Amino acid sequence: MQNLKSAVTHLKKDPVLKDLIDRFGVINYKPPQDRFTNLVSEIIGQQLSGKAADTIYNRFLTLFPKQKFTPDLILDIEDLTLRNCGMSWAKARSLHDLSNKIISKTVQLNKLDQMSDDEVIAHLTQVKGIGRWTAEMKLMFALQRPDILPLDDVGIQNAFVKNYGFKKDKRLKTKILKTAKSWQPYRTLACWYLWKSLDNK
Numbered sequence: 001m002q003n004l005k006s007a008v009t010h011l012k013k014d015p016v017l018k019d020l021i022d023r024f025g026v027i028n029y030k031p032p033q034d035r036f037t038n039l040v041s042e043i044i045g046q047q048l049s050g051k052a053a054d055t056i057y058n059r060f061l062t063l064f065p066k067q068k069f070t071p072d073l074i075l076d077i078e079d080l081t082l083r084n085c086g087m088s089w090a091k092a093r094s095l096h097d098l099s100n101k102i103i104s105k106t107v108q109l110n111k112l113d114q115m116s117d118d119e120v121i122a123h124l125t126q127v128k129g130i131g132r133w134t135a136e137m138k139l140m141f142a143l144q145r146p147d148i149l150p151l152d153d154v155g156i157q158n159a160f161v162k163n164y165g166f167k168k169d170k171r172l173k174t175k176i177l178k179t180a181k182s183w184q185p186y187r188t189l190a191c192w193y194l195w196k197s198l199d200n201k
Helices: 004-011 015-024 035-045 050-061 071-075 079-083 089-103 109-114 117-124 132-142 154-164 172-183 187-196
Strands: none
Touching: 004 015, 004 187, 015 154, 015 187, 035 050, 035 089, 035 109, 035 132, 071 089, 079 089, 117 132, 132 187, 154 172, 154 187, 172 187
């Protein structure tokens, strides 16, 4: 992430984040080399634990020569075969829809850098099965946009409950928004630390 030093200095004004930053040190995730591969893995991993997502993704890779896939190769795989890897019918259809839209250039991952955050979300959610959450993950990790706050992310909500003592009720999102206001324009990095605080063995 660019301006990492400035972001860390700014976020340390929040005592909770200062404690997390001091505990975990510098976090600076590198963006993925291939955006299509990354997006496929994110679709497969939606609403799953990391271990379950990895298991299904590794089975998916075995369907392809040298475990390398392209939109064309994915379209050659039937829904049932994808389903047999452990993914849902909806995810199988989503992978096919993404592949079709990449080939038709309805979705152009190489042009995301020129789009605003809202434009990226609108562009990616054209694909069946890609919602706002997946698009926000793309913004945070692949595009490294500095000021994204995924309000609907269960991990972020749990991290606020754990670190800020908030109750998990209907007012939680409002409290998150209010707390995170002071983090701007570096809410992405703050979220990285909050996720990190949930890590366990």
